[in-house]
Amino acid sequence: QVQLVESGGGLAQPGKSLRLSCAASGTIFSFYVMGWYRRTGGPQRDMVATISIGRDLPDSIKYADAVKGRFIISRDAAKNTLTLEMNNLEPEDTAVYYCNIKRLRVPPGYKSDFWGQGTQVTVSS
Numbered sequence: 001q002v003q004l005v006e007s008g009g010g011l012a013q014p015g016k017s018l019r020l021s022c023a024a025s026g027t028i029f030s031f032y033v034m035g036w037y038r039r040t041g042g043p044q045r046d047m048v049a050t051i052s053i054g055r056d057l058p059d060s061i062k063y064a065d066a067v068k069g070r071f072i073i074s075r076d077a078a079k080n081t082l083t084l085e086m087n088n089l090e091p092e093d094t095a096v097y098y099c100n101i102k103r104l105r106v107p108p109g110y111k112s113d114f115w116g117q118g119t120q121v122t123v124s125s
Contacts, residue, residue, distance in 0.1 A: 001026050001027050001110070001111060001114070002024065002025070002026035002027065002028065002101055002103070002114040003024070003025045003026050003114075004022055004023070004024055004099045004100070004101060004114060004115065004116035004117075005022065005023045005099075005116055005117070006020060006021070006022050006097065006098065006099045006116045006117065006118060006119040007020070007021050007022075007023075007119060008020040008021050008119060009097060009119030009120045009121045010120075010121070010122070011122045011123075011124065012089050012121070012122070012123050013089075013123070013124070013125050014089060014090055014091060014123055014124075014125055015088055015089065016089055017085070017086060017087045017088070017089065018086045018089065018121060019083060019084070019085050019086065020036065020083065020084040020086065020097055020099075020119060020121070021081055021082070021083050021084075022034075022036075022081060022082040022083075022084075022099030022116060023079075023080065023081050024080045024081070024082065024099075024101060025080065026114075028101070028103065029103050029104075029105070029106060030054070030055040030105075031053070031054045031055065031103070031104040031105045032052075032053055032101055032102060032103045032104055033050050033051070033052045033053070033101070033102045033104065034050065034051055034053065034075065034082050034099070034100065034101045034102075035047060035048070035049055035050030035051065035073070035082075035099075035100050035101075036048040036049050036050075036073065036082075036084045036097055036098070036099060036100070037097070037098045037100055038093075038095035038096065038097045038098070038121075039095055039096050039098065039118070040094070040095045040096075045098055045100075046064065047062075047064055048063070048064050048067055048071065048073075048084070048097070049061065049062065049063045049064065049067065049071055049072075049073035049084060050062050050073070051073050051074075051075055051082070053075070054104075059075070061073055066092070067086075067093075070086070070087050070088045070089075071084060071085065071086050071087065072084070072085040072087070073085075082099060084097070086121070089121075089123045090123060091123045091124060092123075093121060093123050094121060094122050094123050094124070095121060096118040096119065096120050096121075097118065097119050097120075097121050098115055098116055098117075098118045098119075099115070099116035100113070100114065100115050100116070101113075101114050102114075
């Protein structure tokens, strides 16, 4: 019902920047949370940044403590894209980054959680 495709990952040196993009398509509905998560090992994906979107409401943004002040999440509603600007990268930022959407207030029986395929980010000198 929702498709997410990430791009922009790669290799960067510490202190440099990368920009990740996520293209969304499908039936989103009016209320949802989109965000970036990362996985360094095991099945868990840790929240990096999220943006909550509601009809006729201001967007609400949250960041993980580890990236606050360095990363910026934004969306382009016209292009149906989500962007993560990653600044002052650290080796600890190395991970597979995933785009995620959680649809809110969905009808009963509808799936609400969707993930992209992930994009590798490696920070190394």
